[in-house]
Amino acid sequence: MGRRAKNKQGDPSPLTEVTADNGASGRLSAKKLGKRKADVEEDVLTKRPSKKVKETEGKKGAKDVKVEKKKSGKEKTGKTKKSKKVTVEEDEDDEMVVEEGEGSEGWEDVDDDDDLKAQAKSLFRDSDGEELEGFVGDLDDLEIDGDEDDDMIRGPVQELEFSDEEEDEPTVPIRLKGKKSKQLERPLKIIPTGSDESSDEESDEDGPITMANMEARSKALDAKARREAELDMEELQNAELAGQEDDEDFEGEAEEGDEDEGAEAFELPTAEEREEEKKTGGPQVHVVQRRMRECVHVLNNFKRFAAKGRSRSEYVQQLISDIASYYGYNEFLTEKLFQLFPVSEAIEFFEANEVPRPVTIRTNTLRTRRRDLAQALINRGVNLEPIGKWTNVGLQVFESSVPIGATPEYLAGHYMLQAASSFLPVIALSPQPGERVLDMASAPGGKTTHMAALMENTGVVFANDANKARTKSLTANVHRLGCKNVVVCSYDGREFPKVMGGFDRVLLDAPCSGTGVISKDASVKTNKSERDFTLLSHLQKQLILCAIDSVSPDSKTGGYLVYSTCSVTVDENEAVVDYALRKRPNVKLVETGLEFGKPGFTSYRGKSFDPRFKVEKRTKTKPIDEDEGESSKMEVDGEKRDIGFDSDEDRKYLEESKRNSMKAKGLRVPPRTKPASSSTKIIEATA
Numbered sequence: 001m002g003r004r005a006k007n008k009q010g011d012p013s014p015l016t017e018v019t020a021d022n023g024a025s026g027r028l029s030a031k032k033l034g035k036r037k038a039d040v041e042e043d044v045l046t047k048r049p050s051k052k053v054k055e056t057e058g059k060k061g062a063k064d065v066k067v068e069k070k071k072s073g074k075e076k077t078g079k080t081k082k083s084k085k086v087t088v089e090e091d092e093d094d095e096m097v098v099e100e101g102e103g104s105e106g107w108e109d110v111d112d113d114d115d116l117k118a119q120a121k122s123l124f125r126d127s128d129g130e131e132l133e134g135f136v137g138d139l140d141d142l143e144i145d146g147d148e149d150d151d152m153i154r155g156p157v158q159e160l161e162f163s164d165e166e167e168d169e170p171t172v173p174i175r176l177k178g179k180k181s182k183q184l185e186r187p188l189k190i191i192p193t194g195s196d197e198s199s200d201e202e203s204d205e206d207g208p209i210t211m212a213n214m215e216a217r218s219k220a221l222d223a224k225a226r227r228e229a230e231l232d233m234e235e236l237q238n239a240e241l242a243g244q245e246d247d248e249d250f251e252g253e254a255e256e257g258d259e260d261e262g263a264e265a266f267e268l269p270t271a272e273e274r275e276e277e278k279k280t281g282g283p284q285v286h287v288v289q290r291r292m293r294e295c296v297h298v299l300n301n302f303k304r305f306a307a308k309g310r311s312r313s314e315y316v317q318q319l320i321s322d323i324a325s326y327y328g329y330n331e332f333l334t335e336k337l338f339q340l341f342p343v344s345e346a347i348e349f350f351e352a353n354e355v356p357r358p359v360t361i362r363t364n365t366l367r368t369r370r371r372d373l374a375q376a377l378i379n380r381g382v383n384l385e386p387i388g389k390w391t392n393v394g395l396q397v398f399e400s401s402v403p404i405g406a407t408p409e410y411l412a413g414h415y416m417l418q419a420a421s422s423f424l425p426v427i428a429l430s431p432q433p434g435e436r437v438l439d440m441a442s443a444p445g446g447k448t449t450h451m452a453a454l455m456e457n458t459g460v461v462f463a464n465d466a467n468k469a470r471t472k473s474l475t476a477n478v479h480r481l482g483c484k485n486v487v488v489c490s491y492d493g494r495e496f497p498k499v500m501g502g503f504d505r506v507l508l509d510a511p512c513s514g515t516g517v518i519s520k521d522a523s524v525k526t527n528k529s530e531r532d533f534t535l536l537s538h539l540q541k542q543l544i545l546c547a548i549d550s551v552s553p554d555s556k557t558g559g560y561l562v563y564s565t566c567s568v569t570v571d572e573n574e575a576v577v578d579y580a581l582r583k584r585p586n587v588k589l590v591e592t593g594l595e596f597g598k599p600g601f602t603s604y605r606g607k608s609f610d611p612r613f614k615v616e617k618r619t620k621t622k623p624i625d626e627d628e629g630e631s632s633k634m635e636v637d638g639e640k641r642d643i644g645f646d647s648d649e650d651r652k653y654l655e656e657s658k659r660n661s662m663k664a665k666g667l668r669v670p671p672r673t674k675p676a677s678s679s680t681k682i683i684e685a686t687a
């Protein structure tokens with residue numbers, strides 16, 4: 001039996017946790033706050049996280065972008081979807097690929113993160129945690145052709161402005177409660193129904209799941225989820241009330257503690273003390289735990305709890321440093337991730353990265369039906385249940401007495417081992433039968449094969465991946481799952497649409513840092529630097545423009561692009577989409593049609609993201625600055641806008657890649673030029 005098969009799996013909670021909380025205040029839902037913050041305080045700050053980090057759901061941004069036909073005059077397109085900027089945080093999309101003949105490894109893939117961790121990881125991570133050898137994405141590979149008429153591979157990296165300003169984090173009361181997380185509470189057996197729809201359900205609720213009771217149980221599960229949601233809401237409200245009381249209690253305790261000679265009052269170490277601490281090999285775990293707890297407490301209500309003369313940034317720095325050492329991250333990434341969330345949610349995020357991810361599978365409807373698959377697997381001793389109402393193909397596996405990546409059903413292509421979150425980009429894209437679709441970065445093919453199934457094996461899916469080696473597993477999956485409308489190809493995505501274009505829909509599941517799937521690949525904790533994020537963001541921006549340009553605005557049925565990553569950083573998600581909207585004014589954001597998810601940031605640490613929704617005509621493009629070479633202005637509704645890459649920031653990358661390209665061709669490389677002192681181009685209206 002595979003090791004994972006012995007594990008009990010929890011609910012795919014991240015999907016239900018992502019709620020429609022609008023705002024940039026944080027990304028974890030209020031529900032989660034209510035449900036988990038007590039656990040976090042108790043569990044996170046009193047126990048050292050398990051060293052053996054396994055899979056967990058990550059977050060992932062999925063953006064559904066509508067490419068509108070370039071129109072003349074003020075005419076707008078007749079698309080009916082609402083124009084609205086949407087960011088759907090989507091969890092990681094890993095497909096466990098087992099090539100035929102390697103059956104048992106599929107299961108091991110799910111489990112064997114130790115092996116993964118042991119490997120050196122490349123910068124560009126795919127969503128299934130595999131090493132992306134030979135990735136195509138480094139700027140060093142980028143050839144700059146002076147004749148290129150497009151701005152797509154010449155753009156500036158959109159630098160995020162990280163303000164030094166201290167932000168007042170929203171106050172989230174933290175409570176100390178010994179409640180177990182929902183995931184840990186997951187019973188070993190299929191949950192009894194409790195549905196009020198049928199007494200039969202109740203009678204067999206403890207028995208094995210069968211074809212007959214499966215649907216009823218699924219309904220019961222939905223009912224249970226509804227009840228839980230209500231309870232969660234109640235709990236959240238109670239938690240908020242109790243949190244206020246706790247704050248008062250805490251204050252009271254502190255005062256009492258001061259009087260109690262035995263109890264040591266908490267004091268934030270000074271810079272010198274921290275240095276000294278480092279020299280002596282760092283503090284003991286319990287010291288770190290207490291300090292984290294105290295810092296969170298203070299930061300949640302700084303005015304009230306901060307020690308006199310100590311600044312907010314001192315507490316933040318201490319907390320970041322303690323999180324880094326406690327969870328094993330480098331400080332750069334700790335800070336980057338920490339900045340994404342309000343304080344308590346940040347702790348939850350780091351904690352969530354220590355939790356194993358649920359094992360889920362996607363039924364391949366080209367080969368079978370979900371109920372038939374479920375029955376077949378149940379007969380083999382697999383304990384499973386439908387994932388949720390939002391998908392009619394997903395199953396969650398709780399236990400299995402057989403390796404789930406090597407069952408006859410698996411080998412016969414009846415299912416794909418695939419994170420539930422990875423269904424979302426495809427559901428959002430919603431490819432239709434008969435369409436012409438591009439999956440620009442597709443290996444190992446979880447989403448490609450899903451698309452082929454939704455298209456009922458009609459039309460054509462071009463499944464591209466720059467990494468040739470990875471197209472082998474892609475091809476294997478395409479064959480195993482019986483996809484007959486898929487053409488596998490291997491180009492750098494940035495070569496599209498020159499290679500081919502005119503697609504009804506395009507999926508860009510971009511290479512990314514994998515910060516949404518840290519529980520699956522813990523090496524991310526230490527192997528990412530600022531430069532990595534700069535390069536990745538740059539590549540993603542290049543790819544998204546090419547993806548947009550590959551969509552046919554004339555498509556009768558589509559004209560859509562979905563952009564997704566398995567990362568949580570703003571530079572890989574919001575900033576990329578924002579950039580694309582600025583560079584391609586004929587594109588607007590539309591609703592994804594997904595029931596969950598929430599809008600992304602519209603402003604982040606001093607940077608605002610363009611919330612434009614309207615369609616603008618694109619009339620003509622002409623270069624405006626011969627010296628700049630890379631810039632161009634486009635007339636948009638009578639205004640000339642700069643749509644080219646325009647920053648000096650970018651110049652050094654372009655120059656460097658040009659030098660590399662010349663070197664590779666054996667040409668004499670010119671000396672490096674000094675960067676210009678300032679970025680001069682801004683989007684502006686000229687007469």
Ligand SMILES: C[S@@+](CC[C@H](N)C(=O)[O-])C[C@H]1O[C@@H](n2cnc3c(N)ncnc32)[C@H](O)[C@@H]1O
Binds near residue numbers: 441443464512
């Ligand atoms: C997130 S993974 C794709 C996962 C895939 N969509 C799935 O669902 O199975 C990103 C992929 O991008 C590929 N890639 C990296 N750089 C690329 C580029 N410049 N053009 C096209 N593909 C690229 C990697 O080889 C990797 O397979």
